[in-house]
Amino acid sequence: MAAIQSRLVAFSAGVALLIATSSGALAQKKYDPGATDTEIKIGNIMPYSGPASSYGVIGKTEQAYFNKINAEGGINGRKINFISYDDGYSPPKTVEQARKLVESDEVLLIFNGLGTPPNSAIQKYMNIKKVPQLFVATGATKWNDPKDFPWTMGWQPSYQSETQIYAKYILKEKPNARIAVLYQNDDYGKDYLKGLKDGLGAKAASMIVAEESYETTEPTIDSHIVNLKASGADVFVDLSIPKFAAQAIRKNAEIEWKPLHFLNSVSSSIGATIKPAGFDAAQNIISSAYLKDPTDPQWKNDAGMKKFNAFLDKYYPDANRNDAFVVYGYTVAQTMVYVLQHCGDNLTRENVMKQAASIKDLELGGLLPGIAIRTSATDFAPIQQLQLQKLQGETWHLFGDIISAEVGG
Structure with a gap:
């Protein structure tokens, strides 16, 4: 009897070891370059x-x-x-x-x-x-x-979904707008511009009265702003990175051009763009957000x-x-x-x-x-929602509903 029991114990231990070994194999760690146990x-x-x-x-x-x-x-x-x-x-x-x-x-x-x-x-x-x-x-x-x-x-x-939302707002609120656009002369600026034109649809050709592109190597975009004002536009869509967005805001104030100003969200930072440009010069600019503004009370x-x-x-x-x-x-x-x-x-x-x-x-x-x-x-587009915001005082104020805009690759 004792011999049978000892064999059973040995058998059970062997089965347990086999199960542990198998589960260990199933749970084996897998690494590519750049990953280790630590x-x-x-x-x-x-x-x-x-x-x-x-x-x-x-x-x-x-x-x-x-x-x-x-x-x-x-x-x-x-x-x-x-x-x-x-x-x-x-x-x-x-x-x-x-x-x-x-x-x-x-x-x-x-x-x-x-x-x-x-x-x-x-x-x-x-x-x-x-x-x-x-x-x-x-x-x-x-x-x-x-x-x-x-x-x-x-x-x-996506940039295209963002400017499509601006286009919808313009069509609704200013259907007779004369639009001037500043954009960076690369894939970034052109992607934004395409979204704006797609959003305006058949009216894009008549509503956009001036386009100016800049290179990131230019020290200033002042001359572009002067040209855009001369077009007689009453809406300004600014598709630039923070350095040039701040310049545009300052120059607008300097030459007293006061169009309805849209600023792309990647340049909407209070600290990086608005404060350097001057709060007085930036009042009532419209942008969009998906993140909480740390300056918003x-x-x-x-x-x-x-x-x-x-x-x-x-x-x-x-x-x-x-x-x-x-x-x-x-x-x-x-x-x-x-x-x-x-x-x-x-x-x-x-x-x-x-x-x-x-x-x-x-x-x-x-x-x-x-x-x-x-x-x-x-679907490799993790965030597809935005909310419009307007600069009032020293912070952005959200308005309207969360807007979903899905644009394919």
């Missing part, structure tokens, strides 16, 4: 210098947020190693930095690289290498193209913004709290952490993209109420 290596490319340097604060905020995550134990026990390089908003430099991150630093992915021309320069490379180019910091519509570019995904609302007791301010107090005390780009960096970094958490121990590049394309109604503290992040295998 680390997740994330690459980033930002314009810390050059004409778009006001966006550099986004990278600094992301570094601070990842420092917070690491201090709290990391992601599933792994610390984030955030490697961020400067490209000066110069596409050839972006290519150089992307190659360095992928081939030398061997990052798992490149996260939130900034700008349409820089990201356009590396999009094919990233997709050939099958390295995620994730949550790019640009609203160009082409980032939502999972069929042709399955390794590239945007994050913010209505969010003073908001739970999400309280957490944001507590984060800044501890991890980024030198941040300019009036700068909307700080909220942007904080919120997109939260999205990245969410994706990596859902990857679990399967930290392959393929699974990173799979999790990024499987986000269901993610609500984050920096997003406006009613706006959520959603993605799918066929």
Whole structure:
């Protein structure tokens, strides 16, 4: 009897060992370059210098947020190693930095690289290498193209959807408008311009009376503003980055041109654009938002913004709290952490993209109420909602409803 019992015990132990071994095999950790038991290596490319340097604060905020995550134990026990390089908003430099991150630093992915021309320069490379180019910091519509570019995904609302919303507002409120447009002469500016013309439809040809494009190498856009005023336009659609948006606002005031002024959302930061331009010169400008404005008193007791301010107090005390780009960096970094958490121990590049394309109604503290992040295998546009806002006093005031605008890739 004792012999039978001992054999049963041995058999049971063997079965238990077999089950443990099998489940261990099933739960085996999977890694691509950039991921280990202790680390997740994330690459980033930002314009810390050059004409778009006001966006550099986004990278600094992301570094601070990842420092917070690491201090709290990391992601599933792994610390984030955030490697961020400067490209000066110069596409050839972006290519150089992307190659360095992928081939030398061997990052798992490149996260939130900034700008349409820089990201356009590396999009094919990233997709050939099958390295995620994730949550790019640009609203160009082409980032939502999972069929042709399955390794590239945007994050913010598309530029075309934004200007289509402005076009709808103009058609309703000023149907006889004479529109002047300033735009950056690259994919970024042209994408915005296309959305405006698509939104105006058949009336675009008659309503747009002047177009002026500028190069980022120009020291000033004053002459363009003078030309646009001379067209007799009573609506001004400003599709420029913060440096030139601030110049446009100042020049408008100087030459006393007072059209209905629309400012693209990527330049709506109080700290980066409006304050340098002067609050008096910027009154009643219309823009759009999907993030909470840190200068807006209505969010003073908001739970999400309280957490944001507590984060800044501890991890980024030198941040300019009036700068909307700080909220942007904080919120997109939260999205990245969410994706990596859902990857679990399967930290392959393929699974990173799979999790990024499987986000269901993610609500984050920096997003406006009613706006959520959603993605799918066929929809790489995480945020597709906006709300109009008007500058009054020293802050933006939201008005109207949350507007959904879906524009395909």
